[in-house]
Amino acid sequence: MQEQKRIGILTSGGDCAGLNAAIRAVVCRAVGSYGWKVLGIRQATMGLMNSPPDFIPLEIDTVEELLITGGTFLGTTNTGDPFAYPMPDGSTRDRSSEIIAGYHQLGLDALIVIGGDGSMDIVRKIAQKGGMNLVAIPKTIDNDVGSTERSIGFDTAVNIATESLDRLHFTAASHNRVMILEVMGRDAGHIAISAGIAGGAHIILIPEIPYNLDSICEKIHERQESGKNYSLVIVSEAVKTENGETIKNINRLGQTRFGGIGHYLADKICACSGAETRVTVLGHIQRGGTPSPLDRLTGSVFGVAAVDLIAEGKYDCMVSWQNRQVVSVPIPEAIGKYSTVDPDGMLVKTARGLGICLGN
Structure with missing residues (x-):
């Protein structure tokens, strides 16, 4: 049996339909199959930036009804670059170290980020700086993340x-x-x-x-x-x-x-x-409303696959839908390509x- 891991999950960037389905799948797989602990980080990286970190323990009962709900019950933000965070006096401050401290304070073995290319880029830089194990799930209604044919939110x-x-x-x-x-x-x-x-x-x-x-x-x-x-x-x-x-x-x-x-x-x-x-x-x-069946399916498939990557010790990767199956792609490769209409x-x-x- 594997040792019990503690993993965090957060949603970053704009909201969309299907995020809660992915969170639900992560919890069901991590808790139900591996017996791990899952911590839901509130308001994206701002939850880790807080002292103490703002999180909620997630159990299968907690997420059971999330499949059909829109948005993200963990909350999200698409403003405030942690490397140049806007302060009340108009200045900016690098607060990335606070996020790293929050990750280690919670004793996390890995972090799952659900976001678009911008969010993945920022969180990856923080992870590389702070020795954080990171797995990414692509979401964007624009469907413009490279290296995946499908992103959460697009179909809805x-x-x-x-x-x-x-x-x-x-x-x-x-x-x-x-x-x-x-x-x-x-x-x-x-x-x-x-x-x-x-x-x-x-x-x-x-x-x-x-x-x-x-x-x-x-x-x-x-x-x-x-x-x-x-x-x-x-x-x-x-x-x-x-x-x-x-x-x-x-x-x-x-x-x-x-x-x-x-x-x-x-x-x-x-x-x-x-x-x-x-x-x-x-x-x-x-962005809003009940997710379509396909977005529920996509979120569920991606959530399970992301947890399995952690179980295999594969980090700095994004789950990707290619040729009717889920594969893993290095995050730099995924965000290095931009998917536009041909x-x-x-x-x-x-x-x-x-x-x-x-x-x-």
């Missing part, structure tokens, strides 16, 4: 965007309007291309494929001339203006966020086509084959 986001297009069909047809749906996608258009095909969009705009407004308006005119006086457009938030400018908003905290390309396009499309145009921005609706890939070919305008 696509389902929500697809359902939104389904609903917009009817109101667009009723009022002879062009309906624009702006979806998330920091640098990649996976949500837009997948939901656009599944939801019957007539125009799909993603950051990987440059567009021009003449092609968009030509598509709308073609539909108008054929008696179809409405059109559905889905656009990724990272799409730039026709002149190559990125539309971002800066909030009161000085944080920069994507947003606004939908309204920019609405004005341009209305001007060139004469069509009445409306915009729906999904925003964080894509302009020559199958989804783009499918969209073109269906007569969908991609803006070029």
Whole structure:
């Protein structure tokens, strides 16, 4: 029998559907199969930064009902770089050593981080600095983590965007309007291309494929001339203006966020086509709600696999879905690759084959 290990688990970065399913799977495997102790770290690395560390012991009974719940019951954060943590006086401080101290204070044998490429990069640097054993689980609704075909949260986001297009069909047809749906996608258009095909969009705009407004308006005119006086457009938030400018908003905290390309396009499309145009921005609706069956499955598979890596003594690795099975990939390799939509890939070919305008 293996010695009883103490492992920590935290969720870092933006929330998404399927995180709780992964936490549940980690606990069920670690406690139920190996007899280990599992500590849930609250509010990502901030929980380890606190003194004493902010955590809760996790048992199978604790997580039994988590499979179908959205978000992360441990809490998370996507602000505050531990190596340059913002202080109340406006200065920054390297607080990575406090996180390392929290890990060792809890007597952890390993830490599982569920996050995107940014979170994995930061936590890995801390782990390398402090002698922490680390295993990572990929999650991002953008599905842009390299070396894995699937990340937790993506499928639910696509389902929500697809359902939104389904609903917009009817109101667009009723009022002879062009309906624009702006979806998330920091640098990649996976949500837009997948939901656009599944939801019957007539125009799909993603950051990987440059567009021009003449092609968009030509598509709308073609539909108008054929008696179809409405059109559905889905656009990724990272799409730039026709002149190559990125539309971002800066909030009161000085944080920069994507947003606004939908309204920019609405004005341009209305001007060139004469069509009445409306915009729906999904925003964080894509992150929330009940996880899809596939995200529950993905979280469960990844959670069990992450615990098994610890049992095998394999650290500095990320679990990855490849060729219908889970494998482990070195974290540097996983975050060293960025997964964007292939302009020559199958989804783009499918969209073109269906007569969908991609803006070029």
